[in-house]
Amino acid sequence: MRTIKVKTASASYSVFVGDGFVNKVSALVRPLVAKTRGRIFVLTSPEIWALWGERFTGSFPEQAKPEVLFLPAGERFKRLAEVERLAAELSAAGADRSSLLLAFGGGIVGDVGGFLAAIYMRGIDYVQLPTTLLSQVDSSVGGKTGVNLTTGKNLIGSFHHPRAVYADIDVLNTLPDRELRAGLMESVKAGIIRDARLFSYMEKNAARILARDAEALEYVIATSVRMKAEVVGIDERESGLRMVLNLGHTVGHAIEAVTKYRVLLHGEAVGWGMLAALQIARGRETVTDAQAERIERVIKAYGPLPGFRATAEALAEATARDKKNRAGTRRFVLPVGIGASTVVDDVSEAELLAAIEQMLGRR
Amino acid sequence: MRTIKVKTASASYSVFVGDGFVNKVSALVRPLVAKTRGRIFVLTSPEIWALWGERFTGSFPEQAKPEVLFLPAGERFKRLAEVERLAAELSAAGADRSSLLLAFGGGIVGDVGGFLAAIYMRGIDYVQLPTTLLSQVDSSVGGKTGVNLTTGKNLIGSFHHPRAVYADIDVLNTLPDRELRAGLMESVKAGIIRDARLFSYMEKNAARILARDAEALEYVIATSVRMKAEVVGIDERESGLRMVLNLGHTVGHAIEAVTKYRVLLHGEAVGWGMLAALQIARGRETVTDAQAERIERVIKAYGPLPGFRATAEALAEATARDKKNRAGTRRFVLPVGIGASTVVDDVSEAELLAAIEQMLGRR
The missing domain is CATH 3.40.50.1970 (Rossmann fold)
Incomplete structure (x- = not known):
C-alpha cells in the first residue's frame, strides 16, 4: 500500500x-x-x-x-x-x-x-x-x-x-480493457506535464502495465496521484499552476461536447486533445520534433484512440466555452519538453484550427 | 452610511x-x-x-x-x-x-x-x-x-x-408594509439572542421604525448586520455559535413546510417559531415570566403575525427533518434572558408538542 x-x-x-x-x-x-x-x-x-x-x-x-x-x-x-x-x-x-x-x-x-x-x-x-x-x-x-x-x-x-x-x-x-487504457491517458498526461520519470516508466513498461501487473499499476497510480496532490496543494482553486492538469482537456472537452459524450471515453478524448496541444507546442518549439514523436508514441502505446466524426470548425467553436477561458481569451496548456509544461493565453484561431486539423489527420 | x-x-x-x-x-x-x-x-x-x-x-x-x-x-x-x-x-x-x-x-x-x-x-x-x-x-x-x-x-x-x-x-x-414587518422579526431575533441594546431600541422605537424613519432603519439594519457578522466571524460553518441565529427557525421552518410556503412570509414564520421557543425557555426557566412577556410584546409590536392552519402533531413531525439536527437529536435555540441565548439538544417530544400547542393558542 x-x-x-x-x-x-x-x-x-x-x-x-x-x-x-x-x-x-x-x-x-x-x-x-x-x-x-x-x-x-x-x-x-x-x-x-x-x-x-x-x-x-x-x-x-x-x-x-x-x-x-x-x-x-x-x-x-x-x-x-x-x-x-x-x-x-x-x-x-x-x-x-x-x-x-x-x-x-x-x-x-x-x-x-x-x-x-x-x-x-x-x-x-x-x-x-x-x-x-x-x-x-x-x-x-x-x-x-x-x-x-x-x-x-x-x-x-x-x-x-x-x-x-x-x-x-x-x-x-x-474494468474493461478500453477503460483501463483510457484511464492510463491521464497518467501519461501526468508524466508529460510534470514527471519525466513517470513518463519514462510508462514508456518502458507499457506491456506490463496493460497486463495489469499489480506492482506496476500501484506505482503508476500512486505516482500520478502524488503529482496531482502536489499541484493541488500549491494551487487548490486553479488560479495558476493547477491549470497545467488540463493538458489535452481544451480540445478533449470540445470533442466530447461535439460528439455528445457518446463516442469516446474521457481519457480517449484527452488523448486526442494532447495530440492537438502537441501540434501547437511543436509549432511554438516548446517541444522538439524528437520529443513530440516520443510523446505521440507513448500516447499511441496506451491507445488505440478510437475515431470520431467532427469538423475542425465545430471543435474550435466548442473550445470557446471552456471553463479555463478568462474574459474572452483562449487558454491552453502546452508541454515544455517532457516533464514540464506551461499555460498560454494567446493561441490564435488559425493556430488552433491548424492543430486540430493535424490531430484529425491522425484518426 | x-x-x-x-x-x-x-x-x-x-x-x-x-x-x-x-x-x-x-x-x-x-x-x-x-x-x-x-x-x-x-x-x-x-x-x-x-x-x-x-x-x-x-x-x-x-x-x-x-x-x-x-x-x-x-x-x-x-x-x-x-x-x-x-x-x-x-x-x-x-x-x-x-x-x-x-x-x-x-x-x-x-x-x-x-x-x-x-x-x-x-x-x-x-x-x-x-x-x-x-x-x-x-x-x-x-x-x-x-x-x-x-x-x-x-x-x-x-x-x-x-x-x-x-x-x-x-x-x-x-416594500409592502407586511414585508417590512416580517423582516423586522429577524432584527427582533438579533436583539433577543445577542444584543439587549438593539432589543430595547426596538422596544422603544417601534412606531418610528414602522413609519420607515431612515435614521431608525439604518440603525436597526446596521446593528442587526453587525451582530450577525460577529457571529459568522466566530463560526462561519455553523459548527457552534452560529446555530444561535436559528432562534425561531426550527418551528418556523416546520410551519413554512406544513403550509407549503404559501401562507406566511419567512419572518412571520420565524415570529411564530420564536413564540414556540419562548415557551420551552419559560418551562426551563432560561427566561423569567417577565422577560418572556416583554419578548412576546415586542414580537407582537412588529406583527400582526397572520394565522395559519396546522396541527401540533404535523408541525412536530416536520421539525424532525431540520438541518440543525445531528445524528437523530432535536436541536433548539433558546433565549437566555434578553440578549443571550443557548443551544440545547435534549428537547423532548412532549416538551416540543406542549410549546407548539401554546404557540397555536396565540393565533
Whole structure:
C-alpha cells in the first residue's frame, strides 16, 4: 500500500493506493462518523454494485448496513436533475449533517457523489472509493466535483475535498480493457506535464502495465496521484499552476461536447486533445520534433484512440466555452519538453484550427 | 452610511448600509471585475426590475450595460431547476470565471443568486444588493446560499460569501408594509439572542421604525448586520455559535413546510417559531415570566403575525427533518434572558408538542 497526503489551504486528507480495501470498508470509514448515530450512505452504479456490492457490505455489521443510492451509468445522468433526486432520497432516508457519503464507482459517480456531498445541507463529509483507473489517478483527488449543462461539461460544480480516498487495485480486475487504457491517458498526461520519470516508466513498461501487473499499476497510480496532490496543494482553486492538469482537456472537452459524450471515453478524448496541444507546442518549439514523436508514441502505446466524426470548425467553436477561458481569451496548456509544461493565453484561431486539423489527420 | 466588516476564515468583505446605492451601482462594482473584459450579470425579479431597473442600469455606460436574468417571485422558484436554467443562460451569454453576478432582489433572489454564483464553473464572484428588509438584515450576510427540496427548505446549498453587500434603504420605500414587518422579526431575533441594546431600541422605537424613519432603519439594519457578522466571524460553518441565529427557525421552518410556503412570509414564520421557543425557555426557566412577556410584546409590536392552519402533531413531525439536527437529536435555540441565548439538544417530544400547542393558542 502506498499513501499520498493531500494538503491544501482548505483540506488535508490521504489517498491510499493498495488492495483489499473493498473487503474492509466498514473498518476504514467508521472512524470518520459519530460513534453511535452517524449514518453511512453509498452512492454507486448498478453495474459496480452487481460486481462488488456483496463484498462491499460484507464488512458492515448486520444492524448497520449502509443505505445504497444508485446513479445509472452514463454521462447523461451527470446532471442536476439526478443530484436533486439523490438529495431527496438522502433527505427521505434521514441523512443529516453528521452523515457520511461513500462514492463507490467511476468518475461520474465520484463527481456526482462529491457534488451531492458538497451541496446537501450545504456540505456533508464523503469518501471516494474510485473503481476505474481514470478516477483512481485523477478525478477522485483534488476536490473538483460537478455535473454537466447541455451547453458544456462540468459547468456546474463545487470544490469539496473528500475525507479520504481509497483506490483499490483489486477492483480494476473487472474494468474493461478500453477503460483501463483510457484511464492510463491521464497518467501519461501526468508524466508529460510534470514527471519525466513517470513518463519514462510508462514508456518502458507499457506491456506490463496493460497486463495489469499489480506492482506496476500501484506505482503508476500512486505516482500520478502524488503529482496531482502536489499541484493541488500549491494551487487548490486553479488560479495558476493547477491549470497545467488540463493538458489535452481544451480540445478533449470540445470533442466530447461535439460528439455528445457518446463516442469516446474521457481519457480517449484527452488523448486526442494532447495530440492537438502537441501540434501547437511543436509549432511554438516548446517541444522538439524528437520529443513530440516520443510523446505521440507513448500516447499511441496506451491507445488505440478510437475515431470520431467532427469538423475542425465545430471543435474550435466548442473550445470557446471552456471553463479555463478568462474574459474572452483562449487558454491552453502546452508541454515544455517532457516533464514540464506551461499555460498560454494567446493561441490564435488559425493556430488552433491548424492543430486540430493535424490531430484529425491522425484518426 | 454605516459600514460593517465581515471577516471569516474563508472571506473578508464589507456590508454597506445607506442610501442612493442603486443610482451608482456601476461605480460600486466596477473595481470588482477585470478592467477590460470582465462581464457583469444581474439576477433580479420582474417586480423589482419594473420598479428599479431603469435607475439600476442608469449608472452603466451605454456600451457596457449588464445582462439581466430573471427569477420569478415566489418560494416555488427557489429550486434546482431554476438554478440550472439560469446557469444555462449564463453559459449561453458567455459568462466565465471572471464574470460578476449581482443579486438584486429579496431573500430568494439572494439565496438563488448566491448559490448560482457558488456552483457556476465551481464558483464566480457575486455582490448582494438586497431589496427587502429581511434580506438586508439577514440573508444577504454570512454566505449561506441555497434552494429547497420538496422535503424541506434550504436542503441544498453552499457557503459562498459575496464580495460586498449594499443594503440601500431607499429601495425599502417600495416594500409592502407586511414585508417590512416580517423582516423586522429577524432584527427582533438579533436583539433577543445577542444584543439587549438593539432589543430595547426596538422596544422603544417601534412606531418610528414602522413609519420607515431612515435614521431608525439604518440603525436597526446596521446593528442587526453587525451582530450577525460577529457571529459568522466566530463560526462561519455553523459548527457552534452560529446555530444561535436559528432562534425561531426550527418551528418556523416546520410551519413554512406544513403550509407549503404559501401562507406566511419567512419572518412571520420565524415570529411564530420564536413564540414556540419562548415557551420551552419559560418551562426551563432560561427566561423569567417577565422577560418572556416583554419578548412576546415586542414580537407582537412588529406583527400582526397572520394565522395559519396546522396541527401540533404535523408541525412536530416536520421539525424532525431540520438541518440543525445531528445524528437523530432535536436541536433548539433558546433565549437566555434578553440578549443571550443557548443551544440545547435534549428537547423532548412532549416538551416540543406542549410549546407548539401554546404557540397555536396565540393565533
